[in-house]
Amino acid sequence: MADTNYDVIVLGSGPGGYVAAIRCAQLGLKTAIVERELLGGICLNWGCIPTKALLRSAEILHYAQHAEDYGLKIAGKIEADLEAVVKRSRGVAKQLNQGVTHLMKKNKIAVHMGEGTLTSPTSLTVKGEKGEEKLTAKHVIVATGARARDLPFAKADGKRVWTYRHAMTPKEMPKKLLVIGSGAIGLEFASFYNDMGVDVTVVEMLDRVVPVEDKDVSAFLEKSLTKQGMTIMTGAGVEDLKVTDKGVTAKIKDSKGKVSETEFSHCITAIGIVPNTENVGLEKLADMDRGFIQIDDYGRTRSKGLWAIGDCTPGPWLAHKASHEGVTTAEAIAKELGNKDVHPHPLDRANIPGCTYCHPQIASVGLTEAKAKEAGYEVKAGTFPFIGNGKAIALGEAEGFVKTVFDAETGELLGAHMVGAEVTEMIQGFVVGKTLETTEAELMQTIFPHPTISESMHESVLASYGRALHI
Missing domain, CATH: 3.50.50.60 (FAD/NAD(P)-binding domain)
Structure with a gap:
């Protein structure tokens, strides 16, 4: 045995x-x-x-x-x-x-x-x-x-109402798709199906998409997704969902309180876990x-x-x-159990990066500008747009920006927020910086390779202190 x-x-x-x-x-x-x-x-x-x-x-x-x-x-x-x-x-x-x-x-x-x-x-x-x-x-x-959390009035059935799991192995391509929730999972599937040619509507209860991200990132992303042909409804809620063999009828209350009924072929619920x-x-x-x-x-x-x-x-x-x-x-x-050579360190929640792989990608670490101010910091924040970055233009990916937030008093890096091509790979530079308790002085002294999109990270630090070179 x-x-x-x-x-x-x-x-x-x-x-x-x-x-x-x-x-x-x-x-x-x-x-x-x-x-x-x-x-x-x-x-x-x-x-x-x-x-x-x-x-x-x-x-x-x-x-x-x-x-x-x-x-x-x-x-x-x-x-x-x-x-x-x-x-x-x-x-x-x-x-x-x-x-x-x-x-x-x-x-x-x-x-x-x-x-x-x-x-x-x-x-x-x-x-x-x-x-x-x-x-x-x-x-x-x-x-x-x-x-995945189910909607109380419409449990996922794998036919018309999907969780992420059903959305990954679809038997058929949706014609018109409703995505409930604009967190990472909701937006990644909205992005995938939109790129595949599906008519996509995203409904978010809070007043902006990806509500945990910096407001500037949310605003930029909403504009970009709308430009790509998605319908984005913020401050809205799905009040009821009727499921038939042919699709779903959603009763949606918009941000002004107006309720309307819309037909969709499928629905993805991404409202938490x-x-x-x-x-x-x-x-x-x-x-x-x-x-x-x-x-x-x-x-x-x-x-x-x-x-x-x-x-x-x-x-x-x-x-x-x-x-x-x-x-x-x-x-x-x-x-x-007696091992004297290990020295465990507790998790520092301030240094956990977040990445969402929608199109354009978003990535962040640390405090948003609003959260830093709420916490009582006097902040210096700066943004650098990809349109000022040679590599981004050469790649045909000039849509996006990097934003950094510093403590005005000490120069401590409090947060970094990005939207655009490959930002999920770039965020780690700021995560390493935060873990090493970096300040703006060290980041300014760091040499970033040229031509790379990562140069926009350097420029956003410079921009926080009114020193950006390429805008």
Whole structure:
């Protein structure tokens, strides 16, 4: 019979769980992972990664349709083969799932496939294909993630009402699509389907799209999406959704309070998440708030030996935050088990970047200008438009800007906000800067390579202090 006693058992194998397991194994701990569906969790199989594959196909289609802008002629009709696009995306997901399987083997992590339920802070049962197994450990990490929140009056059915999961493997191309919610997930799918030629309407309850971002980014993005042909309704709400065999009828109240009924072929709900914390045995073991497990800075729950990370704990609900927490918790456990060489650092929420892969991309870290002022800072903020950047113009991607926010008194970088081509790759420069507690003086002294879009980062810092060179 397989061994059932471990140093650490991780429940859930998403980017939080599998990374935690690898770090535990690296630290010499006997580690197991329990997964009910697919190694890599939602992120690798149904979320972050396969959506980027879809968006890449849409981007290539967009470039092909605008080939003449680059002095190129493409003969014949350019059209999307939906089945082939989805097949490519699923292939990418499969490759990554196999990659995680390999990492588990390489790090000698035992994998128990099945539904895990805690029976105490340090023991659980796993119901899988092999029947029921009882596992025990010195420590257990809960990394069960979250799922899409349903509309109370129209649950996702996969036919007409979709969550992100249905939207990734569509059986047919929507003709007219309603997207409810303008966070990262909503806008990425709105972008994908819009580029694929679908008539897209986005409804956002708050007064602007991507409401967590800086106001300047929201305003720029709304203009850009509208120019691309999307209908954007902010300060609006879907009050009712009637589903038929042919589509959905949405009752939408606009920002002026006027209610109208509109027909759509399909609807995607992207109105937030619900943590996967029911039926796991947590009720008596951890403090919960709206289903989210309450933890300290290292992932400890109130029960000794029981830890939690990722989307089943308070936000932001991002894969990279989960991975970072996974490493912190693994090191905190190793320290408790007597390892004197590890020095876990709690997560600094001010330095977690956010990325949205709509078209144009958006990325940010730290405080928005409004939030910095609310927090009592006197700020210096500057913006540099891509139209002043040689590489952006050469790429035909002159739409966008970089904005930086500094503490006027100390010069501390408080936040950075970007919209435009490849900004999701560039934001990391400011994240490193913030982690190293940089000031404007150091950023101004940094030499940025030419010609790159990243030069606009340098210019935005200069602009914050009235020193921009190219505008």
